[in-house]
Amino acid sequence: MSAIITGEAVVLELRPASFAARSVATAIDLTVTLAVAFGLFVLLGQVAFMLDPAAARAIILAIVVGLLVVVPITVETLSRGKSLGKLVMGLRVVRDDGGSIRFRHALVRALLAVLEIYLTLGSVACLVSLFNDKSKRLGDMLAGTYAIRDRAPKSVPLQVSVAPALAQWAALADIGRLPDPLARRISLFLRQGSAMAGNSRFALAMELASEASAHVAPLPAPGTDPTVFLASLIAERRDREYRRMDAAAARAAAISRALGRHGVG
Secondary structure (H helix, E strand, O other): OEEEEOOOOOEEEEOEOOHHHHHHHHHHHHHHHHHHHHHHHHHHHHHHHHOOHHHHHHHHHHHHHHHHHHHHHHHHHHOOOOOHHHHHHOEEEEEOOOOEOOHHHHHHHHHHHHHHHHHOOOHHHHHHHHOOOOOOOHHHHHHOEEEEEOOOOOOOOOOOOOOHHHHHHHHHOEOOOOOHHHHHHHHHHHHHHHHOOHHHHHHHHHHHHHHHHOOOEOOOOOOOOHHHHHHHHHHHHHHHHHHHHHHHHHHHHHHHHHHHHOOOO
């Protein structure tokens, strides 16, 4: 999982595509390209007798450039990082900052693909992709892009609430310093911990509670079950974030109404 923090301080979690998934997507694209090229060349062969050699060579060059460069650039630009193979495999090419690619990114990727995929039969792309954690090929490195898994199973929202015995503590506790990565680990534990063995679950709960305790003040009463503490902590953190967002939305609406009354466009 790759975590990206946007300029608005929003954490995006993107799952880079595996080498195998990218390879299958590339194979699909390559197969379709070769099939289209074969059909066009067969069609050209039927009318070749009507053309002089120079015109035939120009048409062949146009077909090759069109299929290897123009079509990939157009498709990736208009679809914001997809191709037929990526669509089938549920992948998408994005910028390193998580944003959609643009024409210049697609151009660099397509031009480098001629070298690393077609002229070297994919050997350069394979070697480069195997030696970086995001399975980037050379074109991705120069364009500043990588492929992510665009299709992911929908996750059920985590259902947690503040335990009644900790309601008073939760209302007064300072939990604003809890780091986002730690909060995600706690949420993952609360979501999947029920599948763990009892001893392992308790040990992990104790470890997470110990880490969280360094960012919470005051702590709940001694002897509080660590899982109950973690669930209450995440629930209160979520509820405070919702209240903060509601308050911000209310302030924005009030400002908008005030500007409207004073005729500010």
